[in-house]
Amino acid sequence: MLVASPLREIACMLGVRGLARLSVRLGWKYLLRVPALFVHADRRRAGHDDPHDDSFLVGETPFDTAEAICRRVGLRPEDVFLDAGCGRGKMVFFARLWSGCQAIGVDALETYVRVGEALGVEGVRFVQGDFAEMDLRGVTVLYVHGPNFSERTWEALSRRFADLAPGARVVTVGHACPELTPEHEERLTFSWGRSTVRYYRAIR
């Protein structure tokens, strides 16, 4: 199947406590917040207004793919999960509700962070900021879904990997990280099609 299936996503939603309700609340919050309208303004405010930088294209991790990733990682309540470039935060909410871990979403764009925080889910936090400056100390699972990120964006991200403790896991979508040790890779389905998901372990 090439694109995300709404039926598989709904089935997954119904199997995780609190996820269906959260999804309805999230959808409601974005009913009148159309990305085509706010992304442009938020990028300008955050100083990311280079029109040739595709790092801000909209794309999401469907819940059934999120479940496959969390299962593969073996996400546990004692983990600290961080989605670098969280967008609306679907992966952040899923990680928390599925495993009970602490979950953090980081995004440069104000609307994503403000709306995510306004949903007030216990154990979930959103932080507005640039990858280049984010603090990864204490993070045990880092998720980066960036098939459209520019080389510059990936370079800024990989400099931050040095903050991860040995043994921390890194999951990337659409990018291979030569500086980390790969453990597994697989093709999974996202909102716009299929991509390679790579699982790494940080070493120092």
Ligand SMILES: C[S@@+](CC[C@H](N)C(=O)[O-])C[C@H]1O[C@@H](n2cnc3c(N)ncnc32)[C@H](O)[C@@H]1O
């Ligand atoms: C493809 S979306 C990923 C959405 C989410 N991670 C998911 O899987 O559902 C990429 C996100 O990265 C954010 N982003 C791009 N460059 C960034 C940067 N330099 N600092 C922080 N966030 C950035 C964009 O605003 C966008 O929301």
